[in-house]
Amino acid sequence: MELDFGTEFDTFREEVRAFIKGNWPPADGNLKSHENERAFVMAGVDRGYMHRSIPKAYGGSEQPSDIIKAEIIREELTKARAPAGRIPGNGLVVPVLLEWGTEEQKQKWIAPTLRGDIIWAQGFSEPNAGSDLAALRTKAELTADGSKWIINGQKIWTTHGHKATHMFCLVRTEPDAQKHAGISYLLVDIRQPGVTVRPLVQMTGQKEFSEVFFDNAETPADMLVGERGKGWNVTRSTLKHERSGIATMTWSLSMFRDLVKLAKEVERDGQPAIKNPRIREELAAIEGQLMSLTYSTYRATSHDVHGRDVGPFQTMPKVYMTDLAGRISKLARDIVENDFVDMGGERLKWIERFMISLSMSIAGGTSNIQRNIIAERSLGLPRDKSQGATP
Amino acid sequence: MNFLLSEEQLALVDSVTNLLRDKCDPLRVHKIFDALGDAQFDAELWSALCEMGVPAIIVPEENSGLGLELVDVAIVAEALGKAAAPVPLLGHSLATIAISLAGSDAQKSKWLPLLATGEALGTVAFCEGKSGWMPDEWTMAGLNLTGTKTLVPNAAEADVIIVGTADGLALVEKGSNYTTARVNSADRTRPVDTVTFDATSAELLPRGKETAAHLMDAASVLLAADSFGGAEHCVNMSVDYAKMREQYGQAIAGFQGLRYQLVAMAMATEPSRGLYWYAAHAWDAIPDKSSHAASQAKAHLTDIYLQVTRDTVEAHGGIGFTWEHDTHLYMKRAMLNWAWAGTPSRHRLRAADLAGW
Numbered sequence: 001m002e003l004d005f006g007t008e009f010d011t012f013r014e015e016v017r018a019f020i021k022g023n024w025p026p027a028d029g030n031l032k033s034h035e036n037e038r039a040f041v042m043a044g045v046d047r048g049y050m051h052r053s054i055p056k057a058y059g060g061s062e063q064p065s066d067i068i069k070a071e072i073i074r075e076e077l078t079k080a081r082a083p084a085g086r087i088p089g090n091g092l093v094v095p096v097l098l099e100w101g102t103e104e105q106k107q108k109w110i111a112p113t114l115r116g117d118i119i120w121a122q123g124f125s126e127p128n129a130g131s132d133l134a135a136l137r138t139k140a141e142l143t144a145d146g147s148k149w150i151i152n153g154q155k156i157w158t159t160h161g162h163k164a165t166h167m168f169c170l171v172r173t174e175p176d177a178q179k180h181a182g183i184s185y186l187l188v189d190i191r192q193p194g195v196t197v198r199p200l201v202q203m204t205g206q207k208e209f210s211e212v213f214f215d216n217a218e219t220p221a222d223m224l225v226g227e228r229g230k231g232w233n234v235t236r237s238t239l240k241h242e243r244s245g246i247a248t249m250t251w252s253l254s255m256f257r258d259l260v261k262l263a264k265e266v267e268r269d270g271q272p273a274i275k276n277p278r279i280r281e282e283l284a285a286i287e288g289q290l291m292s293l294t295y296s297t298y299r300a301t302s303h304d305v306h307g308r309d310v311g312p313f314q315t316m317p318k319v320y321m322t323d324l325a326g327r328i329s330k331l332a333r334d335i336v337e338n339d340f341v342d343m344g345g346e347r348l349k350w351i352e353r354f355m356i357s358l359s360m361s362i363a364g365g366t367s368n369i370q371r372n373i374i375a376e377r378s379l380g381l382p383r384d385k386s387q388g389a390t391p
Numbered sequence: 392m393n394f395l396l397s398e399e400q401l402a403l404v405d406s407v408t409n410l411l412r413d414k415c416d417p418l419r420v421h422k423i424f425d426a427l428g429d430a431q432f433d434a435e436l437w438s439a440l441c442e443m444g445v446p447a448i449i450v451p452e453e454n455s456g457l458g459l460e461l462v463d464v465a466i467v468a469e470a471l472g473k474a475a476a477p478v479p480l481l482g483h484s485l486a487t488i489a490i491s492l493a494g495s496d497a498q499k500s501k502w503l504p505l506l507a508t509g510e511a512l513g514t515v516a517f518c519e520g521k522s523g524w525m526p527d528e529w530t531m532a533g534l535n536l537t538g539t540k541t542l543v544p545n546a547a548e549a550d551v552i553i554v555g556t557a558d559g560l561a562l563v564e565k566g567s568n569y570t571t572a573r574v575n576s577a578d579r580t581r582p583v584d585t586v587t588f589d590a591t592s593a594e595l596l597p598r599g600k601e602t603a604a605h606l607m608d609a610a611s612v613l614l615a616a617d618s619f620g621g622a623e624h625c626v627n628m629s630v631d632y633a634k635m636r637e638q639y640g641q642a643i644a645g646f647q648g649l650r651y652q653l654v655a656m657a658m659a660t661e662p663s664r665g666l667y668w669y670a671a672h673a674w675d676a677i678p679d680k681s682s683h684a685a686s687q688a689k690a691h692l693t694d695i696y697l698q699v700t701r702d703t704v705e706a707h708g709g710i711g712f713t714w715e716h717d718t719h720l721y722m723k724r725a726m727l728n729w730a731w732a733g734t735p736s737r738h739r740l741r742a743a744d745l746a747g748w
């Protein structure tokens with residue numbers, strides 16, 4: 001049993017560090033500039049540090065798969081607060097294109113996506129199709145000459161819909177086919193007259209997602225990814241590319257570190273809140289849960305590297321993390337007391353986290369849907385279609 | 392990074408598991424549990440484990456042991472926890488660790504070979520009063536010990552007792568002046584005694600003072616490992632029962648409410664494996680993190696184990712509430728694991744201190 005990465009990776013880490021140091025922060029000091037970010041990511045691709053699993057022909061750096069190197073790169077980028085070239089929607093569409101796209105589609109879409117010149121939104125959910133996604137009704141019809149699709153319907157909760165240039169979406173193309181068999185995966189330029197994007201205000205007050213209306217919107221026939229009516233399989237394959245558990249774990253670690261800092265900063269009864277036995281004990285209890293997640297993630301990663309079965313843990317990190325984030329934000333609430341109601345006060349970040357931690361229980365499959373998946377895949381309980389685990 | 396068990400470790404777990412399948416099925420555990428009179432361990436099973444070399448795992452090679460690590464004992468403890476095995480591994484391993492880390496050469500060469508084969512049985516006496524588990528709470532002192540230690544595993548049978556004292560760790564041999572009284576403990580798979588010392592002659596372990604906290608950490612790790620094994624078994628038992636038991640014309644596994652209860656049990660249990668592994672590994676290899684990790688593992692896993700056994704009873708309905716079912720064996724082991732070496736709450740506060748909060 002061994003937890004460090006081993007000395008053979010020390011030189012690699014040094015190289016990554018030196019690269020970041022030489023390229024970030026940018027010379028002009030502008031951390032927000034899209035150009036600077038793009039230049040950094042492109043230099044990272046040249047060095048083989050970014051977009052490692054993507055072939056050179058499509059703008060990636062085509063490196064042999066190595067979970068440990070990938071983790072070292074991620075750690076060093078995070079430490080330096082340097083861009084990692086990841087845009088949420090883009091990370092979801094690229095693996096789909098690689099697996100299902102035609103050669104032309106790969107050539108055309110992947111490289112600009114990696115550069116961040118195209119920003120993708122995910123158009124899956126609809127007002128009447130959430131957990132039961134296959135109930136979706138937005139329809140696309142091929143024109144008589146077969147040159148383009150005409151799209152009508154509505155998507156909702158589309159993250160960054162108003163910032164995106166394009167959408168990858170699921171639409172109904174075979175109205176007479178069975179529920180799951182009538183769906184296709186389409187790419188659409190959403191900056192066109194037939195598309196209306198209406199930002200929705202989230203409970204945090206921010207405009208992070210949108211409604212998207214299609215009114216005779218158009219997209220060329222060759223924007224279909226995979227076969228007609230096979231869209232359900234196309235999206236299901238993205239499950240394999242779900243982001244690594246390590247990212248989940250790092251996010252919770254940093255939230256926990258902030259919580260400890262908060263408990264030391266805030267005074268209660270004339271001493272730091274962290275000295276209060278109830279707060280102290282709950283903080284330690286949260287840490288125990290976090291350590292469980294952390295070391296089980298290391299275990300899972302090691303098992304992956306060695307081709308061993310990870311076992312039931314595989315399906316668990318998302319709900320575990322969601323519960324943990326809720327528990328962390330509730331302890332923060334207990335620590336800040338009256339500041340918990342003051343949206344203009346110094347603890348706004350924690351009020352927001354109290355809410356944002358909830359979005360994790362909804363977005364990307366609700367916690368209940370995750371529980372259904374755990375029940376079936378990890379506990380081997382009998383399949384139940386109405387419970388949404390494996391349509 | 393290689394955070395996984397080696398081929399040798401997997402083979403060790405396999406051979407212990409096979410032995411347990413043979414010699415420690417639930418019927419056997421019930422039989423031991425229900426024996427009339429004072430609770431007793433399963434001498435036949437223990438000697439089979441000794442033959443296999445289990446007590447030798449943590450004994451250094453120069454003292455006729457296998458020279459392996461705590462993690463190796465812990466994965467065996469997990470397997471024993473899974474089977475609710477009525478054997479004295481906990482006290483015996485801790486006495487062995489105490490002598491090998493803190494003993495003089497003479498003490499080591501006298502005791503370790505005997506402990507390695509199981510010819511002698513060892514145990515540890517830590518707790519004073521209802522909760523005085525930690526070294527700074529030990530008040531007995533000197534080489535003539537007077538006072539009472541509680542929840543001492545198998546003191547009546549032990550050939551050697553390592554006693555936690557204000558001076559560190561003392562060694563008391565069978566035949567010295569002490570009396571034992573078997574506690575009517577809920578867990579009849581691992582009997583415990585109250586031991587009363589009365590000017591009992593003892594030897595000091597030379598490095599006892601420096602070793603005491605580390606020894607308590609080993610206790611925490613082994614209890615966490617046993618708890619993981621037990622909790623995992625309870626989850627599996629409940630899942631299997633849900634697939635088999637029918638109500639309303641279908642397997643109860645089809646009811647979403649019950650499914651979510653089972654998921655919650657698995658979600659509490661499965662990820663905690665990494666924590667107990669880490670605590671064992673830290674004890675062996677990361678000295679500055681070891682106490683913190685041990686307390687976290689002890690708190691987290693014994694807490695979960697007890698809760699999971701409650702959920703297991705609920706998931707089984709009426710049959711789960713009976714004496715003849717396995718559920719209560721596990722709940723009672725979980726009760727001892729929860730209390731022994733200090734409650735989760737005390738360990739969380741210790742972890743907080745150690746984190747420098």
Ligand SMILES: Cc1cc2nc3c(=O)[nH]c(=O)nc-3n(C[C@H](O)[C@H](O)[C@H](O)COP(=O)(O)OP(=O)(O)OC[C@H]3O[C@@H](n4cnc5c(N)ncnc54)[C@H](O)[C@@H]3O)c2cc1C
Binds near residue numbers: 123125130209368
């Ligand atoms: C912040 C945020 C960002 C999002 N971003 C996107 C995006 O970019 N693109 C996109 O397409 N969608 C996005 N979504 C939508 C998200 O995927 C859906 O909200 C989610 O799948 C749930 O669907 P719903 O809202 O219709 O809820 P419903 O499906 O109506 O669920 C309501 C409640 O019923 C429960 N429930 C439903 N079915 C079952 C069942 N079988 N068993 C047990 N319980 C059940 C759910 O768990 C939930 O508690 C986003 C949502 C949020 C909150």
